[in-house]
Amino acid sequence: MSPLPPGLVIAAPRSGAGKTTVALGLMRAFSRAGIDVQPFKNGPDYIDPAFHTRACGRTSFNLDSWAMPAELMSALLTQASGAALVLAEGSMGLFDGGAQAGESGIGATADIAAQTGWPVLLVLDVSGQAQSAAAVALGCARLRPDVQVAGIILNRVASDRHHRLASQAIEAAGLSVVGSIVRDDRMGLAERHLGLIPPEEVTALETQIDLLADVVARQCDLGRILKLAVGGRVPTADRKAVPPPAQRIAIARDAAFVFTYPHVLSSWQAAGAEITLFSPLADEGPDPSADLAWLPGGYPELHASTLAGNKTFHASLRRFSRDRPVHGECGGYMVLGQGLVDADGVRHRMTGLLGLETDFSKRKLHLGYRACTLLEASPLGRRGDRITGHEFHYARVVDLGGDPPLLEAVDASGQLVPALSSRRDHVSGTFFHFIAKTG
Incomplete structure (x- = not known):
């Protein structure tokens, strides 16, 4: 197996927890600090990678264990060569995928974490709960032995008390809280019927991404997060591209x-x-x-x-x-x-x-x-x-x-x-x- 740069898989227990805004904030924040970030996106989403590319200046590629043969996945993972850090944004919930296995998995974000060895940075939307967030986090950490949850970012935190209740319960369960993002309506990105509005249509996009980076840098421990990243591996050394249909x-x-x-x-x-x-x-x-x-x-x-x-x-x-x-x-x-x-x-x-x-x-x-x-x-x-x-x-x-x-x-x-x-x-x-x- 070929080595990959240190990386993290940014995932959540469900859709709508704030993965994309946290991922974009981290990508821009680390890029501003002079760290060369290679982004990836799990699953077939075609809009999020365009935002990733704008956030850190490297083309973001989709990784999909259901739709892609292992050889193609390997070829795409080698795009990370030369980067100092990989941030791979998940899709849906961490373990969600197709009903039946596809080419090299079920399409779940957990497949990417397991196949590359990159640990998971779990984004938990704690609105409407406090200590119960620890049960969700612990379940994600234990469901698959080949997937490591290395750290937790609490999202949509209502108050200091809310933060203390949730984070203390999570820490008592043996997991690390490395960020706590207060609920902020400015963090949202505009959407339409197929998901986010494409970045080409977003006014003041750079300002919006900088805002996300400012919030993440202020409310998350970037140093600790960087230390959570570990070197990954390419599952196979073969290379398989998508052949062009014409010259x-x-x-x-x-x-x-x-x-x-x-x-x-x-x-x-x-x-x-x-x-x-x-x-x-x-x-x-x-x-x-x-x-x-x-x-x-x-x-x-x-x-x-x-x-x-x-x-x-x-x-x-x-x-x-x-x-x-x-x-x-x-x-x-x-x-x-x-x-x-x-x-x-x-x-x-x-x-x-x-x-x-x-x-x-x-x-x-x-x-x-x-x-x-x-x-x-x-x-x-x-x-x-x-x-x-x-x-x-x-x-x-x-x-x-x-x-x-x-x-x-x-x-x-x-x-x-x-x-x-x-x-x-x-x-x-x-x-x-x-x-x-x-x-």
């Missing part, structure tokens, strides 16, 4: 198309692929010299009127698709369809390259891991290839327009997921975001 790839990138996993782009570029960007919102089409046009997910439902009226974008994408592949993910898939009904019930004409009709006015959450087998060759791979991804959207499929499916997909429980993809001529789309090729 020259034109990717839509603006406020309507923002969701692309960093490890996918970096793997494509490391393999020699050339990436060009275009903005459908600015009425731009893909580079005519590109071999593939790729429309990522994002928020087309918020910009549907503009997208519908941008004729140059429509015409250029239609010309491109006559002899070259075009692929869309989630929001990008919706734009490749015939029409999109927005939250107000207004239908907007999309590019019409697929028969898909989608409706955002009657929202229904679609969320979870996807394991897929390709029925036909596409930018995602050859016929018969197996891939993994993650679906997260609120739009409903009204009609596929008779287009055949691109793939068969099951969720993390092995249940069939319908209406997830379609294809027509050189155009294809899926409602999930591609993570890895697995076979």
